[in-house]
Amino acid sequence: MGQLTYADVKAAGERIAGRVRPVTVAPGDDGGRVWLALEYLQHTGSFKARGAQNFLLAHAAAGTLPDAGVTIASGGNAGLACAWAARELGVRATVFLPETASPVKLARLRSYDAEVRLAGREYAEALGACEEFAARSGALASHAYDHPLIAAGAGTVLDEIRTRVPGLDTVVLSVGGGGLLAGVAAAAREHGVRVVAVEPEGSRALHAALAAGRPVDVTVDSVAQDALGARRATALAVHAARQDGVDAVLVPDEAIVRARQELWDGHRIAVEYAASTALAALGRVDGERVAVLLCGANTDPSDLAGGLS
Template sequence: MHQLTYGDIKAATDRIAGRIRPIALAPVDPGAIRPAHRDPLDDRPEQPCEVWLALEYMQHTGSFKARGAQNFIQAHRDGGTLPDAGVTIASGGNAGLACAWAAQQQGVRATVFLPTTAPAVKVAKLRGYGADVRLVGAEYAEALAACEEFAAATGALASHAYDHPLIAAGAGTLLEEIRARIPGLDTVVVAVGGGGLFTGVATAAQHHGIRTVAVEPEDCRALNAAIDAGHLVDVTVDSIAADSLGARRASQMALHAAQQDSVHSVLVPDSEIVRARQALWDHRRVAVEHGAATALAALTSPDQQLPNRDLPNRPVEPSRSYRPGNGEKIAVVLCGANTDVRTLMHQSNEN
């Protein structure tokens, strides 16, 4: 299994330069994020933490996945391994949109497989990017099987939503841009589903001595469960953010990246994800999907450790929150915004 390296991310950064939108950053209001309690032995002058929102939802197709898709197709084009049959993927979500967009940019055919239950708006969006959309079966697994059959029969290049080094390396280019814009960055906070974004960001962050906070919903914790077990495991998926973070199993690359000392795992409840997403809308008119709000929820959730399921009276890591230290500089990646803004407006009106 290929483990991602910083060299992979540097290559991706050069490869997709000028083909994606550069990251936009916005500072969080001073005092809006509660810091950690001071260590009484820390005699340094007290300094406020500095928190930045990385607005990657403004990326092409509305999510960070455009980076990985562009890197994947460009690398195969450069290597002369891009078949006449083009690329194929089974995904009605952000990965499918990114693959279709990147293929259109490169003048490559994209065939996207979806279950027949896929929302018409997603099908229309994919077709708007020039994709050949095939609706197969009632469940994602059936669409995936059809996609694999198509790739085998036609020679089309099969892409993946997150479990591929070129996809993860493309995502990691985010951290390179953020670091260039925020000198002295200490910590980056990212939401985790299958682990493509996390793998890329954490690999780049470790190279630069930057901490990565990996945030997952409590009931959608593929990476956290793998860290606990020391190997990949299947988890149940039951979260409001499952549409984008609902992987039943993390990638091996993600687990390898998570086993470094500079990674901190946090689980947040759905209620805090909803609250963080609504706060972004109420205070900034920023509309992100629940998966993106999951990252911010780590900084806004109340301090509370989760109980140990085997020893209920002994709380253990991971916690439900991440508290910045004295003068800590933090970037929170808001990774996607393919969401129904009407749900935010409805909540706002109720409040």
């Protein structure tokens, strides 16, 4: 698979314009160095809405949306985005999730009129079931992260952040399979913005791929695995991570949990562990104008101190 280009991201931005919410940013500290990109306010609660819209709109324009609809395997957020985008276009959606999927995500998914099927304990098992279903039914197979249209759609958030944070030099984001990284890195490279890609220590598909020189399977064991639980990083993400201006960082689960709590205590922001993974690396990030992408908020906030009462 070739390199994702800025032209791909720009085309995605034009395609989805008016169909997604422009990202909101807020100051993350008193000095004006750190800004929080509040992408968890996006439709369906995560950045995944961008890629889902781009994927389905591109297929609709090409006349390649089958009567059987679209199907996807997901840890939750990509399934939500696909189901929402499909409903917007009047397309059937069948979503496969692992049995460990968040009840919050399951409830929201069903609210988008998707058919939900649970398979296995990990994303990879749900993906296998999804692929079998697509082959049998003729449904269009989407992907949670490993598709250039999905990645390009995700990358559209970078130009929006740059517009709102003049002089942006660094963006920090969480990495699962790497679709967000691939898209953001393509746009960041165009503008000379550094990218810091953050993974949980217990879910390090990108780090393993960089060490091996190619995508490889890893075991997954992290508090953030419902959204960052990919066993294998995409070739697009590995290519992006090898470029100048991209740094890969690992953080422990303890730091992820602490960062999530700090967002609630300091800002009354309730996000999922995948979003706080990026913030957990902030102490290791240099830069005069840094944006931390808070990617999703499909979480049960009841374990945050004081709840939401």
